[in-house]
Amino acid sequence: MTTQSQGNAVLVVNAGSSSLKFSVFREAGAELAVAINGQISGIGTEPKFEAKDTAKRPLADKAWGPGEPSDRTALLRYLLDWVEDHLDGAKLLAAGHRVVHGGARYSHPVLLTPAVIEELNGLVPLAPLHQPHNLAAIRALGEAHPELPQVACFDTAFHRGQPWQSQTFALPRAMTEEGIRRYGFHGLSYEYIARRLPEMAPELAQAHVVVCHLGSGSSMCAIRAGKSVDSTMGFTAVDGLPMGTRTGRLDPGVLIYLMRAKGMGADDLEKLLYNKSGLLGVSGVSNDMRVLLESADPHAAEAVELFCHAVAKETGSLASSMGGLDAIVFTAGIGERSAPVRARVAEKLAWLGVKLDEAANAANGPKISAADSRIPVWVIPTDEERMIAQHTMEVVDDAGLR
Numbered sequence: 003m004t005t006q007s008q009g010n011a012v013l014v015v016n017a018g019s020s021s022l023k024f025s026v027f028r029e030a031g032a033e034l035a036v037a038i039n040g041q042i043s044g045i046g047t048e049p050k051f052e053a054k055d056t057a058k059r060p061l062a063d064k065a066w067g068p069g070e071p072s073d074r075t076a077l078l079r080y081l082l083d084w085v086e087d088h089l090d091g092a093k094l095l096a097a098g099h100r101v102v103h104g105g106a107r108y109s110h111p112v113l114l115t116p117a118v119i120e121e122l123n124g125l126v127p128l129a130p131l132h133q134p135h136n137l138a139a140i141r142a143l144g145e146a147h148p149e150l151p152q153v154a155c156f157d158t159a160f161h162r163g164q165p166w167q168s169q170t171f172a173l174p175r176a177m178t179e180e181g182i183r184r185y186g187f188h189g190l191s192y193e194y195i196a197r198r199l200p201e202m203a204p205e206l207a208q209a210h211v212v213v214c215h216l217g218s219g220s221s222m223c224a225i226r227a228g229k230s231v232d233s234t235m236g237f238t239a240v241d242g243l244p245m246g247t248r249t250g251r252l253d254p255g256v257l258i259y260l261m262r263a264k265g266m267g268a269d270d271l272e273k274l275l276y277n278k279s280g281l282l283g284v285s286g287v288s289n290d291m292r293v294l295l296e297s298a299d300p301h302a303a304e305a306v307e308l309f310c311h312a313v314a315k316e317t318g319s320l321a322s323s324m325g326g327l328d329a330i331v332f333t334a335g336i337g338e339r340s341a342p343v344r345a346r347v348a349e350k351l352a353w354l355g356v357k358l359d360e361a362a363n364a365a366n367g368p369k370i371s372a373a374d375s376r377i378p379v380w381v382i383p384t385d386e387e388r389m390i391a392q393h394t395m396e397v398v399d400d401a402g403l404r
């Protein structure tokens with residue numbers, strides 16, 4: 003397997019319901035370097051295309067007027083043509099997609115074929131809010147440029163090596179076999195951290211590490227010797243920590259109560275659990291941690307407290323699950339940039355011997371623990387796009403498609 007040859011590029015696509023984020027990575031020696039970031043927003047309404055170089059200088063800014071073809075296939079054809087015009091002679095080898103769900107089967111990225119796409123379509127009921135949009139972009143890109151290899155990189159794949167007790171609910175066995183089990187998400191972020199941490203701290207290569215991916219979606223993962231052992235998200239991405247607008251872990255008896263006592267149906271419950279709860283629901287102020295930290299409203303402070311309490315509590319749970327704790331890593335929007343949240347979590351873990359260096363924490367790391375902390379604590383910016391680009395290159399090489 004080699005990614006050495008010069009002049010190759012990959013397109014990384016992260017497609018949501020009405021927007022699609024993309025990056026172009028180019029080979030630079032043995033490394034991959036991001037060259038362009040951009041997005042198509044307003045898909046289905048008033049599409050707009052923007053792209054920037056690594057210095058954030060605008061490279062493109064286009065809006066589609068009424069009457070101009072702007073269905074998904076037309077937009078992805080435009081994107082591909084635009085990317086090919088901005089490669090400076092490099093060859094676009096493939097497109098790598100972030101796909102939320104790879105089911106119980108996919109523990110690695112996969113080259114997309116019509117049969118694989120069909121199989122992934124069968125997983126839509128497991129991730130109805132994301133999987134259809136991921137697949138729509140894959141299909142549209144396939145129609146626009148059928149010759150371009152496409153690779154799916156799954157948010158669930160990194161967790162497939164977990165022991166069965168981490169992946170199993172105490173439900174009747176037949177239901178587990180049917181697929182009602184804990185999948186875990188944010189896997190591309192955790193895999194990136196698992197590769198990056200030993201580069202930054204070689205002594206932690208075999209360590210028991212709790213990684214806190216705290217963003218608008220938040221989860222945590224127990225990683226031992228680079229492998230996922232357990233995680234806070236389960237069957238769906240609503241489990242575990244409270245998030246911007248999601249509940250996180252909730253006694254399932256609450257749902258039965260709401261159905262019986264308030265006549266709530268599946269759609270109402272989905273809205274409640276995914277959109278109206280979490281930091282927003284508890285504070286009544288905002289889903290944004292920055293706003294909550296600056297707010298004088300006591301309910302905002304309570305929302306922050308609930309969040310930090312859950313992060314500290316899950317640290318203990320995950321450490322127990324993997325049988326030890328040698329390091330803690332913070333990543334994603336809140337994890338990378340919020341010194342107050344990290345400080346509060348560390349205070350709650352003082353009983354474990356966790357102690358932060360105030361100046362290093364205020365500077366966002368990389369190492370933020372005090373010299374006499376029993377557990378080293380790191381801040382490592384995640385890079386899911388780079389992980390997808392690396393995987394895509396590897397799949398292309400393994401398939402001999404270079």
Ligand code: ADP
Pocket residue numbers: 216217218219246289290291292334335336339340341
């Ligand atoms: P996503 O899950 O959408 O990828 P991110 O990982 O980018 O999100 O995290 C976004 C969240 O990070 C925002 O909603 C905001 O609450 C939080 N955030 C970003 N910067 C800061 C900061 N300086 N302090 C506290 N929270 C921050």
